Amino acid sequence: MIKILMVCGAGLGSSFAMEMAVESVVKEIGLDASLDHTDISSASGVQADIVIAANNFEDQVKRYGMNSHLIFLNNLIDKKEIKEKLVPVLEENNYI
Numbered sequence: 404m405i406k407i408l409m410v411c412g413a414g415l416g417s418s419f420a421m422e423m424a425v426e427s428v429v430k431e432i433g434l435d436a437s438l439d440h441t442d443i444s445s446a447s448g449v450q451a452d453i454v455i456a457a458n459n460f461e462d463q464v465k466r467y468g469m470n471s472h473l474i475f476l477n478n479l480i481d482k483k484e485i486k487e488k489l490v491p492v493l494e495e496n497n498y499i
Contacts, residue, residue, distance in 0.1 A: 404435055404436060405434065405437070405452045406436070406439070406450065406451045406453075407429070407437070407438050407451060407452065407453045407454075407455065408451035408453070408471070409421040409422045409425060409438070409439070409455050409456070410440070410441060410442070410446045410454055410455070410456040410460060411440070411442065411456065411457065411460070412442060412460070413442050417457065418440035419440050420479060421440065422438050424479065424481070424482055425438060425455060425489070426438055428485045428486045428489060431482075431486070432499065433499075434493065434498065439451075443456075443464065446469065447467040447469055451469075452472065452496075452498075453471055453472045453473075453474060453489070454469055454471045454473050455473075455474045455475075455485075455489075456473075456475055457475065457476055457477075457479055458475045458477055461475045472492050472496065474488045474489060474492060476488065
């Protein structure tokens, strides 16, 4: 099962809202995935196949050198944007 981790500054509001939006997209495309959310400083200690965060956290996420596919969003709850960025990553890595 693929693991997708949503990351924000405090690991509470933004990442949880993002997780709910990603969950909706995952259900729509019929993907069996484990979803979780956390704060930026804890993210490097969590093993995930895909990490999703806001564009403003791109430098910080990349600095942690996470061995995951990284997706950065302009709008954390925009299901259209999530789908447009998530599906190609899933297809490229044979998750779907």
